Amino acid sequence: MKNIIRTFAIAMTLGVASASGALAQQVKVGFAAEPYPPFTSPDASGNWEGWEVEFQKAICAEAKLDCVITPVAWDGIIPALTSGKIDMIIGSMSITEERMKTIDFSDKYYNTPTAVIGTKGEAFDATPEGLAGKVIGVQVSTIHQDYATKYFGPTAASIKEYQTQDEANNDLAAGRIDAVQADSLTLDAFLKTEQGAACCELKGNVVDDPAILGAGVGVGLRKGENELKGKINAAIAAIRANGTYDAFSKKYFDFDIYGK
The missing domain is CATH 3.40.190.10 (Periplasmic binding protein-like II)
Incomplete structure:
Protein backbone atom coordinates (compact mmCIF):
# COMPACT_ATOMS: atom_id res chain seq x y z
CA MET A 1 0.00 0.00 0.00
CA LYS A 2 2.85 2.40 0.89
CA ASN A 3 4.46 1.72 -2.50
CA ILE A 4 1.20 2.55 -4.25
CA ILE A 5 0.86 5.81 -2.32
CA ARG A 6 4.52 6.69 -3.00
CA THR A 7 4.12 5.97 -6.71
CA PHE A 8 0.99 8.11 -6.82
CA ALA A 9 2.77 10.98 -5.03
CA ILE A 10 5.67 10.86 -7.49
CA ALA A 11 3.27 10.85 -10.42
CA MET A 12 1.43 13.86 -8.98
CA THR A 13 4.70 15.73 -8.50
CA LEU A 14 5.76 15.05 -12.07
CA GLY A 15 2.34 16.09 -13.28
CA VAL A 16 2.54 19.40 -11.41
CA ALA A 17 6.04 20.02 -12.77
CA SER A 18 4.82 19.27 -16.27
CA ALA A 19 1.86 21.60 -15.88
CA SER A 20 4.10 24.31 -14.48
CA GLY A 21 6.52 23.87 -17.36
CA ALA A 22 3.66 24.31 -19.79
CA LEU A 23 2.95 27.72 -18.25
CA ALA A 24 6.53 29.03 -18.31
CA GLN A 25 8.69 28.54 -21.38
CA GLN A 26 12.33 29.00 -20.38
CA VAL A 27 14.29 31.45 -22.53
CA LYS A 28 17.84 32.77 -22.17
CA VAL A 29 17.94 36.55 -22.47
CA GLY A 30 21.23 37.93 -23.75
CA PHE A 31 22.66 41.42 -23.33
CA ALA A 32 26.14 42.94 -23.26
CA ALA A 33 28.31 41.59 -20.44
CA GLU A 34 29.72 45.04 -19.72
CA PRO A 35 27.90 47.87 -17.88
CA TYR A 36 25.63 50.03 -20.03
CA PRO A 37 23.88 52.40 -17.62
CA PRO A 38 21.10 53.31 -17.21
CA PHE A 39 19.98 50.18 -19.08
CA THR A 40 22.07 47.39 -17.57
CA SER A 41 24.79 47.34 -14.92
CA PRO A 42 25.82 44.99 -12.09
CA ASP A 43 25.38 46.10 -8.48
CA ALA A 44 27.94 45.48 -5.70
CA SER A 45 26.76 41.87 -5.41
CA GLY A 46 27.00 41.23 -9.14
CA ASN A 47 23.24 41.26 -9.71
CA TRP A 48 22.17 43.05 -12.87
CA GLU A 49 19.91 46.08 -12.59
CA GLY A 50 18.72 48.99 -14.71
CA TRP A 51 15.86 50.07 -16.94
CA GLU A 52 16.29 47.26 -19.45
CA VAL A 53 16.47 44.63 -16.70
CA GLU A 54 13.12 45.90 -15.40
CA PHE A 55 11.71 45.90 -18.94
CA GLN A 56 12.84 42.31 -19.42
CA LYS A 57 11.25 41.18 -16.16
CA ALA A 58 8.00 42.94 -17.04
CA ILE A 59 7.56 41.40 -20.49
CA CYS A 60 8.65 37.94 -19.30
CA ALA A 61 6.06 38.06 -16.51
CA GLU A 62 3.39 39.28 -18.93
CA ALA A 63 4.23 36.59 -21.51
CA LYS A 64 4.61 33.87 -18.82
CA LEU A 65 8.21 33.19 -19.82
CA ASP A 66 10.87 31.86 -17.45
CA CYS A 67 13.67 34.24 -18.44
CA VAL A 68 17.28 33.58 -17.51
CA ILE A 69 19.67 36.54 -17.68
CA THR A 70 22.65 35.56 -19.85
CA PRO A 71 25.36 38.23 -20.32
CA VAL A 72 27.32 37.86 -23.59
CA ALA A 73 30.20 39.81 -25.16
CA TRP A 74 28.54 42.40 -27.40
CA ASP A 75 30.53 41.65 -30.55
CA GLY A 76 29.44 38.00 -30.34
CA ILE A 77 25.84 38.48 -29.29
CA ILE A 78 24.18 37.88 -32.69
CA PRO A 79 26.15 34.65 -33.28
CA ALA A 80 25.14 33.59 -29.75
CA LEU A 81 21.49 34.08 -30.75
CA THR A 82 21.67 32.34 -34.12
CA SER A 83 23.59 29.38 -32.64
CA GLY A 84 21.05 28.87 -29.85
CA LYS A 85 23.25 29.88 -26.90
CA ILE A 86 20.64 32.54 -26.12
CA ASP A 87 17.03 32.89 -27.22
CA MET A 88 16.48 36.66 -27.17
CA ILE A 89 18.55 39.81 -27.16
CA ILE A 90 17.29 42.55 -24.86
CA GLY A 91 20.31 44.82 -24.96
CA SER A 92 19.49 48.15 -26.61
CA MET A 93 19.88 46.65 -30.08
CA SER A 94 18.56 48.94 -32.81
CA ILE A 95 16.32 47.53 -35.52
CA THR A 96 18.26 47.93 -38.76
CA GLU A 97 17.91 46.50 -42.24
CA GLU A 98 21.42 45.07 -42.06
CA ARG A 99 20.70 43.14 -38.86
CA MET A 100 17.35 41.94 -40.21
CA LYS A 101 19.24 40.02 -42.86
CA THR A 102 20.42 37.71 -40.06
CA ILE A 103 17.90 37.97 -37.22
CA ASP A 104 14.33 39.07 -36.57
CA PHE A 105 13.04 41.76 -34.21
CA SER A 106 10.02 42.43 -32.06
CA ASP A 107 8.17 45.72 -32.24
CA LYS A 108 10.26 48.60 -30.89
CA TYR A 109 10.33 49.18 -27.14
CA TYR A 110 12.21 52.47 -27.05
CA ASN A 111 13.73 55.04 -29.38
CA THR A 112 16.16 57.83 -28.45
CA PRO A 113 18.49 60.12 -30.45
CA LEU A 213 20.54 54.14 -36.87
CA GLY A 214 17.39 52.07 -37.31
CA ALA A 215 13.76 52.44 -36.33
CA GLY A 216 14.13 52.16 -32.58
CA VAL A 217 15.28 49.36 -30.30
CA GLY A 218 13.67 45.91 -30.42
CA VAL A 219 14.05 42.45 -28.94
CA GLY A 220 16.37 40.40 -31.14
CA LEU A 221 15.01 36.97 -32.09
CA ARG A 222 15.99 34.09 -34.33
CA LYS A 223 14.28 34.02 -37.70
CA GLY A 224 11.30 31.70 -37.72
CA GLU A 225 10.53 32.07 -34.00
CA ASN A 226 7.10 33.45 -34.81
CA GLU A 227 5.32 32.12 -31.72
CA LEU A 228 7.88 33.68 -29.37
CA LYS A 229 7.81 36.92 -31.37
CA GLY A 230 4.03 37.04 -31.03
CA LYS A 231 4.26 36.61 -27.26
CA ILE A 232 6.87 39.36 -26.96
CA ASN A 233 4.94 41.83 -29.13
CA ALA A 234 1.76 41.16 -27.16
CA ALA A 235 3.65 41.64 -23.89
CA ILE A 236 5.17 44.95 -25.03
CA ALA A 237 1.72 46.23 -26.02
CA ALA A 238 0.22 45.03 -22.72
CA ILE A 239 2.76 46.68 -20.39
CA ARG A 240 2.46 49.90 -22.41
CA ALA A 241 -1.34 49.80 -22.04
CA ASN A 242 -1.58 48.77 -18.37
CA GLY A 243 0.87 51.35 -17.03
CA THR A 244 3.68 48.99 -16.06
CA TYR A 245 6.06 50.43 -18.68
CA ASP A 246 5.51 54.01 -17.50
CA ALA A 247 5.79 53.03 -13.83
CA PHE A 248 9.32 51.61 -14.02
CA SER A 249 10.44 54.12 -16.67
CA LYS A 250 9.71 57.05 -14.33
CA LYS A 251 12.37 55.75 -11.95
CA TYR A 252 15.01 56.39 -14.64
CA PHE A 253 13.75 59.10 -17.01
CA ASP A 254 11.79 62.35 -16.82
CA PHE A 255 10.52 61.96 -20.41
CA ASP A 256 8.88 59.31 -22.58
CA ILE A 257 11.70 56.96 -23.63
CA TYR A 258 9.35 55.16 -26.03
CA GLY A 259 9.76 58.03 -28.48
CA LYS A 260 7.82 58.76 -31.62
Whole structure:
Protein backbone atom coordinates (compact mmCIF):
# COMPACT_ATOMS: atom_id res chain seq x y z
CA MET A 1 0.00 0.00 0.00
CA LYS A 2 2.85 2.40 0.89
CA ASN A 3 4.46 1.72 -2.50
CA ILE A 4 1.20 2.55 -4.25
CA ILE A 5 0.86 5.81 -2.32
CA ARG A 6 4.52 6.69 -3.00
CA THR A 7 4.12 5.97 -6.71
CA PHE A 8 0.99 8.11 -6.82
CA ALA A 9 2.77 10.98 -5.03
CA ILE A 10 5.67 10.86 -7.49
CA ALA A 11 3.27 10.85 -10.42
CA MET A 12 1.43 13.86 -8.98
CA THR A 13 4.70 15.73 -8.50
CA LEU A 14 5.76 15.05 -12.07
CA GLY A 15 2.34 16.09 -13.28
CA VAL A 16 2.54 19.40 -11.41
CA ALA A 17 6.04 20.02 -12.77
CA SER A 18 4.82 19.27 -16.27
CA ALA A 19 1.86 21.60 -15.88
CA SER A 20 4.10 24.31 -14.48
CA GLY A 21 6.52 23.87 -17.36
CA ALA A 22 3.66 24.31 -19.79
CA LEU A 23 2.95 27.72 -18.25
CA ALA A 24 6.53 29.03 -18.31
CA GLN A 25 8.69 28.54 -21.38
CA GLN A 26 12.33 29.00 -20.38
CA VAL A 27 14.29 31.45 -22.53
CA LYS A 28 17.84 32.77 -22.17
CA VAL A 29 17.94 36.55 -22.47
CA GLY A 30 21.23 37.93 -23.75
CA PHE A 31 22.66 41.42 -23.33
CA ALA A 32 26.14 42.94 -23.26
CA ALA A 33 28.31 41.59 -20.44
CA GLU A 34 29.72 45.04 -19.72
CA PRO A 35 27.90 47.87 -17.88
CA TYR A 36 25.63 50.03 -20.03
CA PRO A 37 23.88 52.40 -17.62
CA PRO A 38 21.10 53.31 -17.21
CA PHE A 39 19.98 50.18 -19.08
CA THR A 40 22.07 47.39 -17.57
CA SER A 41 24.79 47.34 -14.92
CA PRO A 42 25.82 44.99 -12.09
CA ASP A 43 25.38 46.10 -8.48
CA ALA A 44 27.94 45.48 -5.70
CA SER A 45 26.76 41.87 -5.41
CA GLY A 46 27.00 41.23 -9.14
CA ASN A 47 23.24 41.26 -9.71
CA TRP A 48 22.17 43.05 -12.87
CA GLU A 49 19.91 46.08 -12.59
CA GLY A 50 18.72 48.99 -14.71
CA TRP A 51 15.86 50.07 -16.94
CA GLU A 52 16.29 47.26 -19.45
CA VAL A 53 16.47 44.63 -16.70
CA GLU A 54 13.12 45.90 -15.40
CA PHE A 55 11.71 45.90 -18.94
CA GLN A 56 12.84 42.31 -19.42
CA LYS A 57 11.25 41.18 -16.16
CA ALA A 58 8.00 42.94 -17.04
CA ILE A 59 7.56 41.40 -20.49
CA CYS A 60 8.65 37.94 -19.30
CA ALA A 61 6.06 38.06 -16.51
CA GLU A 62 3.39 39.28 -18.93
CA ALA A 63 4.23 36.59 -21.51
CA LYS A 64 4.61 33.87 -18.82
CA LEU A 65 8.21 33.19 -19.82
CA ASP A 66 10.87 31.86 -17.45
CA CYS A 67 13.67 34.24 -18.44
CA VAL A 68 17.28 33.58 -17.51
CA ILE A 69 19.67 36.54 -17.68
CA THR A 70 22.65 35.56 -19.85
CA PRO A 71 25.36 38.23 -20.32
CA VAL A 72 27.32 37.86 -23.59
CA ALA A 73 30.20 39.81 -25.16
CA TRP A 74 28.54 42.40 -27.40
CA ASP A 75 30.53 41.65 -30.55
CA GLY A 76 29.44 38.00 -30.34
CA ILE A 77 25.84 38.48 -29.29
CA ILE A 78 24.18 37.88 -32.69
CA PRO A 79 26.15 34.65 -33.28
CA ALA A 80 25.14 33.59 -29.75
CA LEU A 81 21.49 34.08 -30.75
CA THR A 82 21.67 32.34 -34.12
CA SER A 83 23.59 29.38 -32.64
CA GLY A 84 21.05 28.87 -29.85
CA LYS A 85 23.25 29.88 -26.90
CA ILE A 86 20.64 32.54 -26.12
CA ASP A 87 17.03 32.89 -27.22
CA MET A 88 16.48 36.66 -27.17
CA ILE A 89 18.55 39.81 -27.16
CA ILE A 90 17.29 42.55 -24.86
CA GLY A 91 20.31 44.82 -24.96
CA SER A 92 19.49 48.15 -26.61
CA MET A 93 19.88 46.65 -30.08
CA SER A 94 18.56 48.94 -32.81
CA ILE A 95 16.32 47.53 -35.52
CA THR A 96 18.26 47.93 -38.76
CA GLU A 97 17.91 46.50 -42.24
CA GLU A 98 21.42 45.07 -42.06
CA ARG A 99 20.70 43.14 -38.86
CA MET A 100 17.35 41.94 -40.21
CA LYS A 101 19.24 40.02 -42.86
CA THR A 102 20.42 37.71 -40.06
CA ILE A 103 17.90 37.97 -37.22
CA ASP A 104 14.33 39.07 -36.57
CA PHE A 105 13.04 41.76 -34.21
CA SER A 106 10.02 42.43 -32.06
CA ASP A 107 8.17 45.72 -32.24
CA LYS A 108 10.26 48.60 -30.89
CA TYR A 109 10.33 49.18 -27.14
CA TYR A 110 12.21 52.47 -27.05
CA ASN A 111 13.73 55.04 -29.38
CA THR A 112 16.16 57.83 -28.45
CA PRO A 113 18.49 60.12 -30.45
CA THR A 114 22.18 59.53 -31.14
CA ALA A 115 24.53 62.10 -29.63
CA VAL A 116 28.15 63.23 -29.58
CA ILE A 117 29.98 64.42 -26.47
CA GLY A 118 33.42 65.97 -26.35
CA THR A 119 36.00 67.79 -24.29
CA LYS A 120 34.49 70.61 -22.28
CA GLY A 121 35.28 74.07 -23.59
CA GLU A 122 36.19 73.00 -27.12
CA ALA A 123 33.82 74.55 -29.66
CA PHE A 124 32.58 71.96 -32.17
CA ASP A 125 29.29 70.32 -33.01
CA ALA A 126 28.03 66.88 -34.08
CA THR A 127 28.52 67.41 -37.81
CA PRO A 128 31.19 66.26 -40.29
CA GLU A 129 32.47 69.83 -40.42
CA GLY A 130 32.53 70.17 -36.65
CA LEU A 131 34.35 66.88 -36.16
CA ALA A 132 36.91 67.45 -38.91
CA GLY A 133 40.37 66.54 -37.66
CA LYS A 134 39.03 65.00 -34.44
CA VAL A 135 39.64 61.52 -33.02
CA ILE A 136 36.20 60.00 -32.41
CA GLY A 137 35.55 57.02 -30.14
CA VAL A 138 32.81 54.45 -30.78
CA GLN A 139 31.92 51.01 -29.44
CA VAL A 140 32.77 48.24 -31.88
CA SER A 141 29.98 46.36 -33.71
CA THR A 142 27.41 49.10 -33.08
CA ILE A 143 25.30 51.36 -35.29
CA HIS A 144 27.40 54.22 -33.95
CA GLN A 145 30.55 52.73 -35.44
CA ASP A 146 28.76 52.41 -38.80
CA TYR A 147 27.38 55.95 -38.67
CA ALA A 148 30.64 57.60 -37.58
CA THR A 149 32.58 55.72 -40.24
CA LYS A 150 30.20 56.86 -42.99
CA TYR A 151 29.63 60.47 -41.97
CA PHE A 152 32.65 61.48 -39.91
CA GLY A 153 35.33 59.12 -41.21
CA PRO A 154 36.18 61.11 -44.37
CA THR A 155 36.97 64.27 -42.36
CA ALA A 156 37.97 62.94 -38.93
CA ALA A 157 41.56 62.32 -37.92
CA SER A 158 40.47 58.77 -37.03
CA ILE A 159 37.61 56.64 -35.75
CA LYS A 160 38.85 54.71 -32.73
CA GLU A 161 37.03 51.50 -31.81
CA TYR A 162 36.46 50.21 -28.26
CA GLN A 163 35.12 46.94 -26.93
CA THR A 164 32.99 48.73 -24.33
CA GLN A 165 31.37 52.14 -23.97
CA ASP A 166 33.15 52.64 -20.64
CA GLU A 167 36.53 52.36 -22.37
CA ALA A 168 35.58 55.03 -24.90
CA ASN A 169 34.28 57.35 -22.17
CA ASN A 170 37.41 56.85 -20.06
CA ASP A 171 39.69 57.70 -22.99
CA LEU A 172 37.68 60.85 -23.62
CA ALA A 173 37.97 61.84 -19.98
CA ALA A 174 41.73 61.21 -20.11
CA GLY A 175 42.12 63.40 -23.19
CA ARG A 176 43.24 60.59 -25.48
CA ILE A 177 40.38 61.23 -27.92
CA ASP A 178 38.29 64.30 -28.76
CA ALA A 179 34.75 62.99 -28.96
CA VAL A 180 32.49 59.97 -28.43
CA GLN A 181 29.32 59.01 -30.31
CA ALA A 182 26.67 56.79 -28.69
CA ASP A 183 23.04 56.71 -27.61
CA SER A 184 22.06 60.02 -26.04
CA LEU A 185 20.78 58.41 -22.82
CA THR A 186 23.98 56.47 -22.23
CA LEU A 187 26.09 59.57 -22.79
CA ASP A 188 23.79 61.63 -20.56
CA ALA A 189 24.31 59.09 -17.77
CA PHE A 190 28.09 59.46 -18.18
CA LEU A 191 27.88 63.27 -18.14
CA LYS A 192 26.03 63.07 -14.82
CA THR A 193 28.91 61.18 -13.18
CA GLU A 194 31.68 63.07 -11.38
CA GLN A 195 34.16 62.04 -14.09
CA GLY A 196 31.88 62.99 -16.98
CA ALA A 197 30.80 66.32 -15.52
CA ALA A 198 34.42 67.33 -14.96
CA CYS A 199 35.71 66.59 -18.44
CA CYS A 200 33.03 66.64 -21.01
CA GLU A 201 29.86 68.15 -22.45
CA LEU A 202 27.17 67.45 -25.02
CA LYS A 203 28.10 68.66 -28.51
CA GLY A 204 24.71 67.80 -30.04
CA ASN A 205 22.65 65.07 -31.67
CA VAL A 206 23.66 63.70 -35.06
CA VAL A 207 21.42 64.05 -38.11
CA ASP A 208 19.24 60.95 -38.19
CA ASP A 209 19.83 58.25 -40.80
CA PRO A 210 17.22 55.49 -40.25
CA ALA A 211 19.04 53.18 -42.67
CA ILE A 212 21.97 53.05 -40.21
CA LEU A 213 20.54 54.14 -36.87
CA GLY A 214 17.39 52.07 -37.31
CA ALA A 215 13.76 52.44 -36.33
CA GLY A 216 14.13 52.16 -32.58
CA VAL A 217 15.28 49.36 -30.30
CA GLY A 218 13.67 45.91 -30.42
CA VAL A 219 14.05 42.45 -28.94
CA GLY A 220 16.37 40.40 -31.14
CA LEU A 221 15.01 36.97 -32.09
CA ARG A 222 15.99 34.09 -34.33
CA LYS A 223 14.28 34.02 -37.70
CA GLY A 224 11.30 31.70 -37.72
CA GLU A 225 10.53 32.07 -34.00
CA ASN A 226 7.10 33.45 -34.81
CA GLU A 227 5.32 32.12 -31.72
CA LEU A 228 7.88 33.68 -29.37
CA LYS A 229 7.81 36.92 -31.37
CA GLY A 230 4.03 37.04 -31.03
CA LYS A 231 4.26 36.61 -27.26
CA ILE A 232 6.87 39.36 -26.96
CA ASN A 233 4.94 41.83 -29.13
CA ALA A 234 1.76 41.16 -27.16
CA ALA A 235 3.65 41.64 -23.89
CA ILE A 236 5.17 44.95 -25.03
CA ALA A 237 1.72 46.23 -26.02
CA ALA A 238 0.22 45.03 -22.72
CA ILE A 239 2.76 46.68 -20.39
CA ARG A 240 2.46 49.90 -22.41
CA ALA A 241 -1.34 49.80 -22.04
CA ASN A 242 -1.58 48.77 -18.37
CA GLY A 243 0.87 51.35 -17.03
CA THR A 244 3.68 48.99 -16.06
CA TYR A 245 6.06 50.43 -18.68
CA ASP A 246 5.51 54.01 -17.50
CA ALA A 247 5.79 53.03 -13.83
CA PHE A 248 9.32 51.61 -14.02
CA SER A 249 10.44 54.12 -16.67
CA LYS A 250 9.71 57.05 -14.33
CA LYS A 251 12.37 55.75 -11.95
CA TYR A 252 15.01 56.39 -14.64
CA PHE A 253 13.75 59.10 -17.01
CA ASP A 254 11.79 62.35 -16.82
CA PHE A 255 10.52 61.96 -20.41
CA ASP A 256 8.88 59.31 -22.58
CA ILE A 257 11.70 56.96 -23.63
CA TYR A 258 9.35 55.16 -26.03
CA GLY A 259 9.76 58.03 -28.48
CA LYS A 260 7.82 58.76 -31.62
